Amino acid sequence: MHRTPFHLVEYSPWPLFCSMSIMSLPVGMILYIRMKENYTLIYGVLLTIFISYLWWRDVVRESTYQGHHTSYVIKGLKLGMSLFILSEVCFFFAFFWAYFHSSLAPSVEIGAVWPPMGITPLPVFQVPLLNTCVLLLSGVSITWAHHSLEEGKYKSTLMGLGITCLLGAYFLFLQFGEYQETSFSMSDGVYGSTFFMATGFHGLHVAIGTTFLVICFIRMYLMHFSKTHHVGFLAAAWYWHFVDVVWLFLYVSIYWWGS
Secondary structure (H helix, E strand, O other): OOOOOOOOOOOOOHHHHHHHHHHHHHHHHHHHHHHHHOOHHHHHHHHHHHHHHHHHHHHHHHHOOOOOOHHHHHHHHHHHHHHHHHHHHHHHHHHHHHHHHHOOOHHHHHOOOOOOOOOOOOOOHHHHHHHHHHHHHHHHHHHHHHHHHHHHOOOHHHHHHHHHHHHHHHHHHHHHHHHOOOOOOOOHHHHHHHHHHHHHHHHHHHHHHHHHHHHHHHHHHHHOOOOOOHHHHHHHHHHHHHHHHHHHHHHHHHHHHHH
């Protein structure tokens, strides 16, 4: 058999099953909003988590135990992660475009001022500033974990990963409390919709990134990573740094300048 530097994956049912389970999420959300029927949404979430676990298990098996992720394959994985982060940048660019389009030239329907008439923005130097400090500290801890892994200090890597996961969970806790204190909702005109869309989707990315880091913590505990083989951890670290940078732009533009 002729060997190639590429990893030709085997036949897998998980992409098909995962697409079907993900399709049930918006259907379940619509049923919950329109008919207050939440079984489809709950089953869709549980099924997506279970299939994702099975799919990721196969990927970990191929990379860690079967040795399919050669240096050439790793270059492709790094390129794929870089392009994925670029697509996420474009995703958030659309939110910033909508926000500045509405705030730089506010229409007469909202009082020709920004924030609009009747909107009381959140205090800049309270919970939003604390959240900024939390994410900046998490960027320091994930960098510490990365350098420790490259130096072969596995205990320090676990400590850095654990601190980053806790800070990510703490950020979500603070943001949930912040949402409960807002005097406006997503239906309060263009300000509410742009605010909750931008910050809410960032919170979703923090939740995904925290889950990513928890999986890396478990894999690090099981010794799946080494000094020369840790592309999964590297992808999680890149993604987390992207989340940090996006929050800085959100804090400066929406919380500080927009208030």
